[in-house]
Amino acid sequence: MHSSAHSPTRTPRTAARVVGAAAAVSAAALGVLGPAQVAAAAPPAPTSTAADLGPNVLVFSPDMAQADIQAKIDAVYDQQVDNEMGTARYALLFEPGTYGSATNPLDVRVGYYTEVDGLGQDPSGVTINGGVTATGRNGSGSLDTFWRSVSNLTIHVVPTADACHTGNEMWAVSQAAPMRRVDVKDYTTFMPYCESPNYASGGFVADSELEGGALNGSQQQFYVRNTDLGAGWSNGVWNQVFSGDRNAPAQSFPQPPYTTLTATPVSREKPYLYVDGNGAYRVFVPSARTDSVGTSWAGGHTPGTSLALSSFFVAHPGDPIAKINSALAQGKNLLVTPGVYDVAQSIAVKRADTVVLGLGLATFTAQNGAVPMTVADVRGVDIAGLTFDAGTVNSPTLLRIGTGHDKGGPHVASAADPTALQDVFFRIGGPHVGKATTSLEVNTDHTILDDIWAWRADHGVAGSVGWTVNTADTGVVVNGDDVTATGLFVEHYQKYNVVWNGERGRTVFFQNELPYDAPNQAAWRHGAVNGWAAYKVADTVRTHEAWGLGSYIYTNVDPSLHATQSFEVPDRPGVVLHDLTTVALNTNAGTIDHVVNGQGTAATGAVSGQPQTVTTYTNGVAQ
Numbered sequence: 001m002h003s004s005a006h007s008p009t010r011t012p013r014t015a016a017r018v019v020g021a022a023a024a025v026s027a028a029a030l031g032v033l034g035p036a037q038v039a040a041a042a043p044p045a046p047t048s049t050a051a052d053l054g055p056n057v058l059v060f061s062p063d064m065a066q067a068d069i070q071a072k073i074d075a076v077y078d079q080q081v082d083n084e085m086g087t088a089r090y091a092l093l094f095e096p097g098t099y100g101s102a103t104n105p106l107d108v109r110v111g112y113y114t115e116v117d118g119l120g121q122d123p124s125g126v127t128i129n130g131g132v133t134a135t136g137r138n139g140s141g142s143l144d145t146f147w148r149s150v151s152n153l154t155i156h157v158v159p160t161a162d163a164c165h166t167g168n169e170m171w172a173v174s175q176a177a178p179m180r181r182v183d184v185k186d187y188t189t190f191m192p193y194c195e196s197p198n199y200a201s202g203g204f205v206a207d208s209e210l211e212g213g214a215l216n217g218s219q220q221q222f223y224v225r226n227t228d229l230g231a232g233w234s235n236g237v238w239n240q241v242f243s244g245d246r247n248a249p250a251q252s253f254p255q256p257p258y259t260t261l262t263a264t265p266v267s268r269e270k271p272y273l274y275v276d277g278n279g280a281y282r283v284f285v286p287s288a289r290t291d292s293v294g295t296s297w298a299g300g301h302t303p304g305t306s307l308a309l310s311s312f313f314v315a316h317p318g319d320p321i322a323k324i325n326s327a328l329a330q331g332k333n334l335l336v337t338p339g340v341y342d343v344a345q346s347i348a349v350k351r352a353d354t355v356v357l358g359l360g361l362a363t364f365t366a367q368n369g370a371v372p373m374t375v376a377d378v379r380g381v382d383i384a385g386l387t388f389d390a391g392t393v394n395s396p397t398l399l400r401i402g403t404g405h406d407k408g409g410p411h412v413a414s415a416a417d418p419t420a421l422q423d424v425f426f427r428i429g430g431p432h433v434g435k436a437t438t439s440l441e442v443n444t445d446h447t448i449l450d451d452i453w454a455w456r457a458d459h460g461v462a463g464s465v466g467w468t469v470n471t472a473d474t475g476v477v478v479n480g481d482d483v484t485a486t487g488l489f490v491e492h493y494q495k496y497n498v499v500w501n502g503e504r505g506r507t508v509f510f511q512n513e514l515p516y517d518a519p520n521q522a523a524w525r526h527g528a529v530n531g532w533a534a535y536k537v538a539d540t541v542r543t544h545e546a547w548g549l550g551s552y553i554y555t556n557v558d559p560s561l562h563a564t565q566s567f568e569v570p571d572r573p574g575v576v577l578h579d580l581t582t583v584a585l586n587t588n589a590g591t592i593d594h595v596v597n598g599q600g601t602a603a604t605g606a607v608s609g610q611p612q613t614v615t616t617y618t619n620g621v622a623q
Contacts, residue, residue, distance in 0.1 A: 056338040062097030080111030089338035091360035105130030105158035118153030126153040131166040136192035141199035157186040191217020223509035241509040241548035253579040259548035270422035336362040352378040358385035366391035380417040390434030402443030413445035429470025430460035449485040456492040507546040531563030543574035555590030567596035571620040
């Protein structure tokens, strides 16, 4: 479907079906390749290298029978399609070559907690003739199509038996479902037009080439970074942000709601696993870029550093945290294989330029109030592809970058070698009771936050969600200077969702829902202010800039609740916000009185689904 479509009022996620944890499928049941089989099927990859990745990493090679590949992919999908709150995690890795054909396409359907990656050095290394498909479910659309990813491959779309989903490349997702380093030769849709309703609430695309153009469709918000959109972009609902893209729509907020930056101020692409020309597994760490336009691989190999897998400690579920910390202390990087890891003491990253890379949305769950991961005051650390879950005992935070931020002390950070987080997700409640005061605390200067979703759950297994059950004050606290967020999604926290204390901060794209479940106004207010702002820049900050910010309200316990404003910033000429949106998601679901600092019209049930906007705010003046 190539025509434009508009989204009606959003169906809140609480209507989504709750799915309990499912038992993991065994390697034998899936027919997963064992160490010897991997070595035989995909020479000359070293047997030890493949074995280290564990049973939930499925490695495919072009000389495998396609029927066997399809059967293994289907077995994972059949388990994961409804396994929203389960514990199984998978990575599907394709060695360089071509898979599927015009007459026999490969249909890669992607369910929860499934990562699909090509193992070439560039996206051209792996070609899939068929599709890599993420969709919604009838009854909820794609509003909770979370926790999956696709990267580093080329897709030639070939329709399969289910022609609706695969007539175009369909990646109809919401939060925590990135597309990176993908070259789609045909048309791409981010709208789940095969499902009813066809709502979607995502999403994130970076460092990709969508040659046939793309349909936003019903996506209520979306961020596209450093991507070539080929034949262009169609449609917009509330908040669509583009930075450093080729063939992006022109700036036109609020009608259509396009925020377009010619270049991305600063970026660092996600590290990725690949197979080199000798068949050895390596991890490539891209270099940071400033004022960048287009993909990192448009002119050849992505600039950066290649690391041997031998420089990594390869962690598996059940490994003692002391063993992981010992490896880090000895100078190893960390590759985290798919699974859920219980963390009762902090995983401590202390060495500059350490890489921590998760596969299959590997998950660290706090135990006994621990902080699952801490990073010392060092530069150049890269943390990617991980999910952090709060545990039943309150943690002060789930990931702490830097130990503190002393304005008068030496700053070890470097703009040339920044610390970066890519595809790092946080969860308070959902699969179990969770409690954490904050989710992410950033104290290190020049940190890049690229595709962060911090989520205080609004639905989950029975007993895991409620105002006094999954408690969390704030999603993201930024104390460091010169921190840049490219793709910041923060939802449902009970006080400020984001607090920005550092100087010269920048955010390109912000998506927020205020908490659904406050029991009354007295429980959700501070002083004379009703509710808490979604995005708070501290009163002491002198310089801050942000583009494309959206905040929505749906108070389903007490629809009479008010939030005074969604955005709260100091009135100074150096603090500038561009293209702000607030929306009431239902006719009877709360009110945002103002957009920013007491200015902007109210988002109420009377205008549910209709954005209330401010194009520019600075120094006390809204336009």
